[in-house]
Amino acid sequence: MISTNDSSEISVTNTYYSYNENNNPTKILSETHFAADDYNDENFEEHHYFYDASNSLPVKLLLVKNKKDSTVILFSADESKNVAIEKNTATGESYYYYYDTKSRLTDIAHKYQNQKKLTTDYIFQYNQANQITQMTVGEEEGAYFFVWKYTYEENLRINERCFSKERKLLGTIEYAYK
Known part of the structure; x- marks a missing residue:
């Protein structure tokens, strides 16, 4: 790019x-x-x-x-x-990156200045093709989160769906390829 x-x-x-x-x-x-x-x-x-x-x-x-x-x-x-x-x-301020045995990023965490423990900001899950299938994004110093789910066809992402902490669908992005 x-x-x-x-x-x-x-x-x-x-x-x-x-x-x-x-x-x-x-x-x-x-x-x-x-x-x-x-x-x-x-x-x-x-x-x-x-x-x-x-x-x-x-x-x-x-x-x-x-x-x-x-x-x-x-x-x-x-x-x-x-x-x-x-x-x-x-x-x-420091961010900490965690990986699985395949060196795929699984978690990103950091410590807010007013907290004593680490807060996870992102959690990633993958499919067998090493594509991200789900990303959980923390908000409000860990008190709230959103879940993004990704779907693929022929190795191309075809949609993204965003859910609230309460599992309510908040939005969808669809991809079209030519």
């Missing part, structure tokens, strides 16, 4: 991607332009990724917002060379 464009009646977001020789992202630039009758604005965000000597494992991310505010994010790997910890050097 080289670029994406996402637009609505009041905003347009263009995102551009650059990669290294291992096809890992080195730079992601995102520009969002907002326009309404009484409001105009722009937001810019840059992600600059830095890798280890093998050029395959991320070790640092420089996040630049609106061309001036920057934050350094550091990554640590587990024994299988998966990203295991992501630490924001400005806030000290």
